[in-house]
Amino acid sequence: MAGITAYNAYIPFFRLERTRIGEALGSLGGKGTRAVASYDEDATSMAVEAARPIAGQGGFDQLLFSTAAPPYLDKTNATAVHAALGLPEEVAAFDFGGAVRSGSGAMRAGVQMGSTLVVLSDVRTGLPGGADERDGGDGAVAFLFGDENVIAERIGGAAATAEFLDRWRIPGDPASRQWEERFGEVAYVPLAQAALTDALKKAGLTEVDHLIVTGVHPRAARRLGATVDDLSSVIGNTGTAHRGIVLADVLDRAEPGQTIAVLTLADGADCSILRTTDALASYQRKSTVREQIEAGNTGLDYPTFLTWRGQLHREPPRRPDPTAPSAPPSFRREHWKFGFTGSRCENCGTRHLPPARVCVKCQATDQMAPERLADVPGTIATFTIDRLAFSLSPPTVVAVVDFDGGGRFQCELTDVDPATVKIGNRVEMTFRKIFTSAGVHNYFWKARPQGRANVTEKPNQENV
Amino acid sequence: MASHGIRDRVAIVGMGCTPFGEHWDKSVDDLLIDAAGEATASAGVKIDDIDAFWLGTMASGVSGLTLSRPLKIDYKPVSRLENMCATGSESFRNACYAVASGAIDMAMAIGVEKLKDSGFSGLTMGPPPNDGTSATMTAPAMFSLLAPAYSHKYGVDENEMKDVLTRIAWKNHYNGARNPRAQFRKEVAKEVICNSPLIAGQLGIFDCSGVSDGSAAAILVRAEDAHRYCENPLYVKAVSFVAGPAAGPISPDYDYTTFTEVTRSAEDAYKQAGIDDPRAELAMAEVHDCFTPTELVLMEDLGFADRGTAWKEVLAGTFDLDGELAVNPDGGLKSFGHPIGASGLRMLFECWLQLRQEAPADRQIKSVTEGGRKLGLTHNLGGAPGECVSFVSVVGSEPSA
Numbered sequence: 001m002a003g004i005t006a007y008n009a010y011i012p013f014f015r016l017e018r019t020r021i022g023e024a025l026g027s028l029g030g031k032g033t034r035a036v037a038s039y040d041e042d043a044t045s046m047a048v049e050a051a052r053p054i055a056g057q058g059g060f061d062q063l064l065f066s067t068a069a070p071p072y073l074d075k076t077n078a079t080a081v082h083a084a085l086g087l088p089e090e091v092a093a094f095d096f097g098g099a100v101r102s103g104s105g106a107m108r109a110g111v112q113m114g115s116t117l118v119v120l121s122d123v124r125t126g127l128p129g130g131a132d133e134r135d136g137g138d139g140a141v142a143f144l145f146g147d148e149n150v151i152a153e154r155i156g157g158a159a160a161t162a163e164f165l166d167r168w169r170i171p172g173d174p175a176s177r178q179w180e181e182r183f184g185e186v187a188y189v190p191l192a193q194a195a196l197t198d199a200l201k202k203a204g205l206t207e208v209d210h211l212i213v214t215g216v217h218p219r220a221a222r223r224l225g226a227t228v229d230d231l232s233s234v235i236g237n238t239g240t241a242h243r244g245i246v247l248a249d250v251l252d253r254a255e256p257g258q259t260i261a262v263l264t265l266a267d268g269a270d271c272s273i274l275r276t277t278d279a280l281a282s283y284q285r286k287s288t289v290r291e292q293i294e295a296g297n298t299g300l301d302y303p304t305f306l307t308w309r310g311q312l313h314r315e316p317p318r319r320p321d322p323t324a325p326s327a328p329p330s331f332r333r334e335h336w337k338f339g340f341t342g343s344r345c346e347n348c349g350t351r352h353l354p355p356a357r358v359c360v361k362c363q364a365t366d367q368m369a370p371e372r373l374a375d376v377p378g379t380i381a382t383f384t385i386d387r388l389a390f391s392l393s394p395p396t397v398v399a400v401v402d403f404d405g406g407g408r409f410q411c412e413l414t415d416v417d418p419a420t421v422k423i424g425n426r427v428e429m430t431f432r433k434i435f436t437s438a439g440v441h442n443y444f445w446k447a448r449p450q451g452r453a454n455v456t457e458k459p460n461q462e463n464v
Numbered sequence: 465m466a467s468h469g470i471r472d473r474v475a476i477v478g479m480g481c482t483p484f485g486e487h488w489d490k491s492v493d494d495l496l497i498d499a500a501g502e503a504t505a506s507a508g509v510k511i512d513d514i515d516a517f518w519l520g521t522m523a524s525g526v527s528g529l530t531l532s533r534p535l536k537i538d539y540k541p542v543s544r545l546e547n548m549c550a551t552g553s554e555s556f557r558n559a560c561y562a563v564a565s566g567a568i569d570m571a572m573a574i575g576v577e578k579l580k581d582s583g584f585s586g587l588t589m590g591p592p593p594n595d596g597t598s599a600t601m602t603a604p605a606m607f608s609l610l611a612p613a614y615s616h617k618y619g620v621d622e623n624e625m626k627d628v629l630t631r632i633a634w635k636n637h638y639n640g641a642r643n644p645r646a647q648f649r650k651e652v653a654k655e656v657i658c659n660s661p662l663i664a665g666q667l668g669i670f671d672c673s674g675v676s677d678g679s680a681a682a683i684l685v686r687a688e689d690a691h692r693y694c695e696n697p698l699y700v701k702a703v704s705f706v707a708g709p710a711a712g713p714i715s716p717d718y719d720y721t722t723f724t725e726v727t728r729s730a731e732d733a734y735k736q737a738g739i740d741d742p743r744a745e746l747a748m749a750e751v752h753d754c755f756t757p758t759e760l761v762l763m764e765d766l767g768f769a770d771r772g773t774a775w776k777e778v779l780a781g782t783f784d785l786d787g788e789l790a791v792n793p794d795g796g797l798k799s800f801g802h803p804i805g806a807s808g809l810r811m812l813f814e815c816w817l818q819l820r821q822e823a824p825a826d827r828q829i830k831s832v833t834e835g836g837r838k839l840g841l842t843h844n845l846g847g848a849p850g851e852c853v854s855f856v857s858v859v860g861s862e863p864s865a
Binding site: 325330332337353356360385391398400402407410423434 | 583584590591593594595596597599600601602604605606608609612613616662663664665709711713714715716718719720
């Protein structure tokens with residue numbers, strides 16, 4: 001059976017301190033922080049960020065994307081992730097949508113199918129002042145399953161499935177509903193115990209080095225004796241993504257030859273038992289979960305958080321709303337819009353962003369080769385802070401970015417404190433949702449400060 | 465292949481210009497009728513005497529019908545042109561060529577824009593259907609890119625730069641205060657300009673041109689016919705227009721401290737007009753001060769100051785009304801207002817007044833009345849730094865010897 005050959009988590013930059021909720025609403029806000037997807041992020045864009053470092057040029061058969069917060073229904077979201085990763089057409093892409101349990105299913109499918117990229121992503125919302133808002137978190141994680149260079153293999157697993165009404169949401173509602181907490185605890189605990197016991201038995205183990213317990217019912221989960229911090233105090237419960245993010249954190253620290261149980265309580269329970277291999281010792285990571293947690297920005301205020309999640313409708317500038325992108329040009333330029341693929345003149349080597357047919361330098365026509373620049377860093381040539389432009393989080397920061405090795409593009413800067421932007425600052429590209437208009441999410445790329453772990457910024461939180 | 469120019473072959477024999485501002489009580493039709501009426505009266509001709517019309521408007525109407533319908537034009541050619549903020553100048557340029565070619569005897573160039581009916585702040589041009597990958601930027605944001613780049617290149621610190629930009633806005637308000645047709649007719653204290661709410665980058669409200677309604681028109685004939693209509697016509701010395709490859713936003717060699725398009729169109733215009741030293745030869749220049757950093761950079765691109773020195777010249781008052789070379793003596797886009805399609809012709813209208821010594825006494829340029837200078841320049845651009853269209857004209861009160 002296939003195993004995990006690569007993994008990477010994405011924890012968005014911003015954190016909401018839970019005391020800020022209490023301060024604003026005059027209630028108990030709770031302790032710690034939750035991770036917050038920025039105003040220009042959603043489950044799809046975060047999935048791209050999680051998968052970018054490990055997706056490479058493809059080389060696997062399918063992409064499975066799982067979220068309980070799909071930006072689109074009736075249209076596959078995995079195709080946008082596929083396009084943004086610049087994957088070849090022959091790689092299939094499917095959504096595993098709708099519920100937190102889908103994440104367990106996508107992981108199970110990945111390991112059994114092999115040659116699969118699984119991406120789990122979620123934006124957890126709740127009504128202001130509620131437990132879901134406070135205890136939820138946003139994030140994404142990607143795992144590559146294959147047969148070669150396996151760093152963790154699955155040595156057993158089990159499920160316990162049951163139908164009961166603990167947590168649910170009608171499509172379109174801003175928040176989920178939950179039955180009385182005590183009821184769920186009674187329903188979940190025996191199911192989870194059964195899945196864990198069964199999985200250990202199948203793996204031929206009586207105990208594991210790391211027991212991860214996640215799920216939609218924290219009170220029940222606490223009864224299972226987890227030996228691993230579930231990170232909920234710093235990033236919150238990231239729903240569909242959570243079992244994967246906590247697993248990534250464990251893989252960041254685990255030694256070769258260790259056993260890990262991943263037990264998730266969601267409409268029943270699902271348990272996987274993994275054993276790390278010798279290959280883990282030499283596994284190269286872009287950044288660890290802890291590094292991303294450390295780099296988080298806690299400057300986010302509660303009104304801004306509510307605005308980002310659509311819970312606070314603020315006065316827009318006296319400007320027209322943005323126009324939704326049109327389908328035919330978006331399709332014609334898919335590799336540019338989603339893949340940030342420009343062109344390079346084969347005659348003189350000049351890079352063009354967006355791709356051009358006639359070279360700006362030597363005027364050669366139709367002598368261009370495509371070139372993806374999504375992973376090429378750049379330097380700010382000049383910039384401005386636009387306080388008049390339409391944005392969910394004004395002001396808009398726009399920079400002219402000169403890419404290493406040639407090419408220039410003018411785009412928005414994100415995850416940045418406008419006061420710290422300077423000519424010469426280093427930036428890297430990030431896939432974002434520019435805006436949503438007329439029911440269309442306009443996905444494209446922005447720049448953000450490079451090497452986020454070393455950056456301390458404040459979010460844009462000025463009034464319109 | 466070359467630009468030969470039409471020096472002294474075409475003359476302006478009449479002009480009109482409505483007040484610019486918030487004309488809540490006037491339609492596009494009203495503004496066109498008013499400007500055309502003033503222009504024809506000034507030349508002593510009737511609409512029927514005009515053989516062809518060039519109407520410039522960015523978005524206040526489409527086709528020649530926008531002009532022929534309100535003026536009830538009697539089955540004549542009417543072209544409607546658009547070239548972004550240089551639209552008015554473009555209607556003038558095309559009308560000049562038609563007259564110079566001999567195809568017609570008399571042309572009208574007219575521009576109009578009605579911006580205040582939209583209900584929005586600033587310009588609101590909707591793009592054609594697209595893939596949604598262009599950065600959302602307002603006009604002030606695009607032009608604000610010049611300021612930090614200029615500061616960085618020439619070692620001007622942020623506060624000095626703010627003083628320079630403030631000085632430009634202050635000067636244009638000073639001039640506009642002496643212009644009864646201007647949108648903003650008050651001098652504004654430098655402290656007020658400097659402390660106005662920020663719009664984009666370093667630019668505050670007072671660094672931005674006025675959003676307004678207005679119209680302006682010119683009547684053109686062949687130079688040899690000019691004195692049949694006018695004792696003191698203006699002669700067209702040069703009309704130059706360029707659109708570039710829009711290389712700035714995609715080429716790292718562009719440094720956001722110049723408009724290559726302006727440099728190129730100015731070179732062409734000076735060659736057509738036979739000008740060697742514009743700063744010494746011109747009496748005045750009406751330039752496209754859409755935002756204060758634009759005017760700063762234009763002083764270098766148009767050859768009025770050496771590279772990296774315009775900021776010092778601005779502070780020294782070189783371009784003041786009583787300075788060495790008066791720039792935007794009518795208040796410019798800043799204070800006169802910027803109804804897009806009309807602006808290029810409004811600039812010519814100030815040349816018309818100044819070079820013929822008909823400007824109000826408190827803003828009449830001394831180098832015309834006392835210094836014997838006879839040439840005026842208008843400059844109009846559309847687009848953004850690194851990707852614009854640029855127009856330069858030179859007009860003069862005497863034909864060359």
